[in-house]
Amino acid sequence: MRLFFLSLTLALPISAKDIPVADAAAFADAAKTVLAGDTLILQDGTWADARLKIRAEGTAEKPVTIKAQTPGKVVFTGDSRLSVGGAHVVVDGLWFQNPTGEQVLELRLDSKQLASDCRITHCAVTNDTPLVSKNSAQFVSIYGARNRVDHCDHNHFGPRRKLGKNGGETIRLGDSKTSMQTAACVVEHNLFEKCDGEAECISNKSCGNFYRFNTFKGVSGTLTLRHGNRCIVENNVFDGAGAKGAGGVRVIGEHHIVTGNHFENLTGDDGRSALSIMLGIPDSPANGYFQAKHAEIRGNRFINCEHNILIGMSGNKKATLPPVETYISDNSIDTSKGEAFEIQCAVDGVFTQNNREKKGDQPEKFQAEPVGPSWKK
Numbered sequence: 001m002r003l004f005f006l007s008l009t010l011a012l013p014i015s016a017k018d019i020p021v022a023d024a025a026a027f028a029d030a031a032k033t034v035l036a037g038d039t040l041i042l043q044d045g046t047w048a049d050a051r052l053k054i055r056a057e058g059t060a061e062k063p064v065t066i067k068a069q070t071p072g073k074v075v076f077t078g079d080s081r082l083s084v085g086g087a088h089v090v091v092d093g094l095w096f097q098n099p100t101g102e103q104v105l106e107l108r109l110d111s112k113q114l115a116s117d118c119r120i121t122h123c124a125v126t127n128d129t130p131l132v133s134k135n136s137a138q139f140v141s142i143y144g145a146r147n148r149v150d151h152c153d154h155n156h157f158g159p160r161r162k163l164g165k166n167g168g169e170t171i172r173l174g175d176s177k178t179s180m181q182t183a184a185c186v187v188e189h190n191l192f193e194k195c196d197g198e199a200e201c202i203s204n205k206s207c208g209n210f211y212r213f214n215t216f217k218g219v220s221g222t223l224t225l226r227h228g229n230r231c232i233v234e235n236n237v238f239d240g241a242g243a244k245g246a247g248g249v250r251v252i253g254e255h256h257i258v259t260g261n262h263f264e265n266l267t268g269d270d271g272r273s274a275l276s277i278m279l280g281i282p283d284s285p286a287n288g289y290f291q292a293k294h295a296e297i298r299g300n301r302f303i304n305c306e307h308n309i310l311i312g313m314s315g316n317k318k319a320t321l322p323p324v325e326t327y328i329s330d331n332s333i334d335t336s337k338g339e340a341f342e343i344q345c346a347v348d349g350v351f352t353q354n355n356r357e358k359k360g361d362q363p364e365k366f367q368a369e370p371v372g373p374s375w376k377k
Helices: 002-011 024-033
Strands: 018-021 039-042 045-048 051-057 064-068 074-078 081-087 089-092 095-099 103-110 113-116 119-121 124-126 138-142 148-150 171-174 186-188 191-193 200-205 210-212 215-217 222-227 232-234 237-239 249-251 257-259 262-264 275-278 296-298 301-303 309-313 326-329 332-334 341-343 350-353 356-358
Touching: 018 024, 024 039, 024 051, 051 064, 064 081, 081 089, 095 103
Parallel strands: 018 039, 039 064, 045 074, 051 081, 064 089, 074 095, 081 103, 081 113, 089 119, 095 124, 103 138, 119 148, 171 200, 186 210, 191 215, 200 222, 210 232, 215 237, 222 249, 232 257, 237 262, 249 275, 257 296, 262 301, 275 309, 296 326, 301 332, 309 341, 326 350, 332 356
Antiparallel strands: 103 113
8 A cells, every 4th residue: 555655756846946045045046956947037136146057958838947036136237247058948038237258148048059049038138338358259159949038128129339349230140150050049129229339230140040130220231131141131221320331131142032122311331331242352251241142122212321232342352253043123223312222343243123213392203124134033
């Protein structure tokens, strides 16, 4: 009889637990024993220079959750960091204020222990003081696969001061070494406001990503398809809002689509034009400039921009390859301030069709097709 009751006891499922955590030492202890479905509840207050690490294995139905006792009242300061490895871990309601370290929220423990199927939600990283790190600082670093960042105002980025060197992107997806890998990330429904860290507000460095329904307001930079192929930029709003050097989209690489976007009051030139297509480097290294091929620029609207569509921008003295098999169609372009097209290279491989120009209050008219040969798509 005793053995019978014992076997019943062992068969009962282990209940998920709420685990109160008062400080970094308590977090380290709890991280050692946390199970799927458990919730680590961080105590309200200021957590100064707290270095938290956890590797946990939740499931889709029972994730491991790290959450604030009260959203917005668990405040990390100084050189605080949360590094997450494993799978199905949710980070909820934390606030990192004026971080001083090189990393803040990181979905990996190290280069070999990455996170997958994890989520950062209702969190905030705010900074109103100059960064003290001598190296580049990443507020949110996402590694692994199928991870999600949402409802961090879904999401509001900025303002961000000019960094003064490379590495000041607000979002970077990938790097030059892994840029030919497919990431298939979706960046949508975000507000980027005064994100002036460097010329690339968003730096795309991987393949197959989607950028849609975002608003860029007063951003002195661009969404740059720097490395990688097959990305889609659709239905975004680029509003210069009086910012100096405000730009739109920069195209480098193959099979990109830029469609349905609204470009207005942009003041940038050259690589910060409303839309610029770059020259490529022959046999380009991974960190160079690949030739623009098979791009589609269609159905966009350009209003009151100082420089609209630039073809042949050079970012490197070795860059000599003009875009090929590139199609520009069905765009509406206000030429009150700048010409519809600025041509800085051979355009034999650029085809245009059904683009409309409008200057001030004059009626809209079809463009006279000055770019490239006749349409052959």
